[in-house]
Amino acid sequence: MPEQFSILQLAGVAVLVAASVVWSVGLVRLLRRGRFEAAVGRSGPPLPVLPQQRRYGPRLESVELTPAEEDAFAGLVRQFSGDSH
Numbered sequence: 001m002p003e004q005f006s007i008l009q010l011a012g013v014a015v016l017v018a019a020s021v022v023w024s025v026g027l028v029r030l031l032r033r034g035r036f037e038a039a040v041g042r043s044g045p046p047l048p049v050l051p052q053q054r055r056y057g058p059r060l061e062s063v064e065l066t067p068a069e070e071d072a073f074a075g076l077v078r079q080f081s082g083d084s085h
Contacts (some may be wrong), residue, residue, distance in 0.1 A: 065073065
């Protein structure tokens with residue numbers, strides 16, 4: 001043991017090295033586990049708080065227009081399209 005270092009300094013370095021090794025091993029294991037789960041593509045059951053998704057959209061609705069409403073709509077279309085006829 002070198003004379004310029006005290007026992008406490010050497011013990012501190014040893015503790016820091018051990019903590020670094022333990023942290024590195026834990027990080028590697030955590031990253032590998034995440035990569036394995038992503039590769040396998042495990043998907044758990046859907047969350048119970050989310051509503052079921054519908055497989056189709058809403059029903060289409062239509063309305064019959066009167067001739068006056070059709071003329072008014074045609075006028076709006078001409079106005080917005082810039083047509084003067």
